[in-house]
Amino acid sequence: MFKRLCIIGTGLIGGSIARAARAQGLCQEIVAFGREKNQPNLQLAKDLGVIDQFYTHISAALDHADLVIIATPVGSMQSIFELIKPYWSATALYSDAGSTKASVVSAIEAVFGHVPNNFVPAHPIAGAERSGVDASNAELFKNRRLIITPLNNTDPQAVEKLTRFWEQIGSSVSEMSVEHHDTVLAATSHLPHILAFALVGLLGRKDEQREIFKYAAGGFKDFTRIASSDPTMWLDICLANKQDIIPLIRQFKAELSNIEQLLVDDQSQQLFDTFTYARNARQRFLDTLDD
Ligand SMILES: NC(=O)c1ccc[n+]([C@@H]2O[C@H](COP(=O)([O-])OP(=O)(O)OC[C@H]3O[C@@H](n4cnc5c(N)ncnc54)[C@H](O)[C@@H]3O)[C@@H](O)[C@H]2O)c1
Numbered sequence: 001m002f003k004r005l006c007i008i009g010t011g012l013i014g015g016s017i018a019r020a021a022r023a024q025g026l027c028q029e030i031v032a033f034g035r036e037k038n039q040p041n042l043q044l045a046k047d048l049g050v051i052d053q054f055y056t057h058i059s060a061a062l063d064h065a066d067l068v069i070i071a072t073p074v075g076s077m078q079s080i081f082e083l084i085k086p087y088w089s090a091t092a093l094y095s096d097a098g099s100t101k102a103s104v105v106s107a108i109e110a111v112f113g114h115v116p117n118n119f120v121p122a123h124p125i126a127g128a129e130r131s132g133v134d135a136s137n138a139e140l141f142k143n144r145r146l147i148i149t150p151l152n153n154t155d156p157q158a159v160e161k162l163t164r165f166w167e168q169i170g171s172s173v174s175e176m177s178v179e180h181h182d183t184v185l186a187a188t189s190h191l192p193h194i195l196a197f198a199l200v201g202l203l204g205r206k207d208e209q210r211e212i213f214k215y216a217a218g219g220f221k222d223f224t225r226i227a228s229s230d231p232t233m234w235l236d237i238c239l240a241n242k243q244d245i246i247p248l249i250r251q252f253k254a255e256l257s258n259i260e261q262l263l264v265d266d267q268s269q270q271l272f273d274t275f276t277y278a279r280n281a282r283q284r285f286l287d288t289l290d291d
């Protein structure tokens, strides 16, 4: 059990971590750090009982904290590490929830000159298209995955402690390298979000957009739900992981061109085979989820 959990970034993810930790009795006290301009949100978090107290001064927020979790957009992490550095405690456990891992590791390296061994990079593979503390919930991480990307010097005891924390709030924890994490997530999370943003953007610019959205049914909603996600968060993710995302966009364009050509050439059998291959691949993927 932790004495004091400090959340930096009390939005969907930070708020959900706080709620889940409280629900499972994993810490005695939960505090948050936020910027002056974010006071109304912090007050809301307190009123909702998500946190016990909030501070706009980092030293007060970190005082006696033995678990610190950073849940701000990945582009802001370096500025957060700069704020924390003067108060870094060798006995506390530090982690984050950022959707990209190489950028977070580079950010902390840029500030400290190395990655402190009590910082454990982590990423919950759970979320929503909504943001802010009012969208947070204690169940968000139940039966979902959490990836830890330890470095060579990361303290195994810190990894063990963080693993237990996430398991107690319902996640199944896996470990992988920072690079592998970013390559996998580019394919399974970053590219799909870009495709949803691109499709809705394309249709939104069409003259007949009212008609298009009026008659949109389940398929369109399923495919585009994630285009309602926060643009700041996704700008940060895309910039942070562009080296993995750009090759995938190129491969996707080739895939689309292939389908376009099959249509132009009336290649029904090949189109059928293309769709069947994808359908079977998705079924194999669903079967692995049941394992
Ligand atoms: N939303 C998801 O589905 C999801 C899933 C997994 C991981 N993540 C990651 O979790 C992190 C948070 O995402 P979220 O969805 O909770 O976003 P959010 O917008 O709901 O919350 C972010 C919070 O951080 C605060 N913040 C932003 N910049 C700050 C700064 N410089 N200093 C202090 N506070 C700051 C905001 O005011 C807000 O309260 C991101 O790194 C994101 O990549 C998101």
Ligand SMILES: O=C(O)C(=O)C[C@]1(C(=O)O)C=C[C@@H](O)C=C1
Residues within 6 Å of the ligand: 098, 099, 124, 125, 126, 127, 128, 129, 130, 188, 189, 190, 226, 229
């Ligand atoms: O379910 C959603 O709305 C999400 O976008 C969640 C999702 C994802 O792509 O799966 C989004 C970003 C994260 O880093 C992790 C999870």
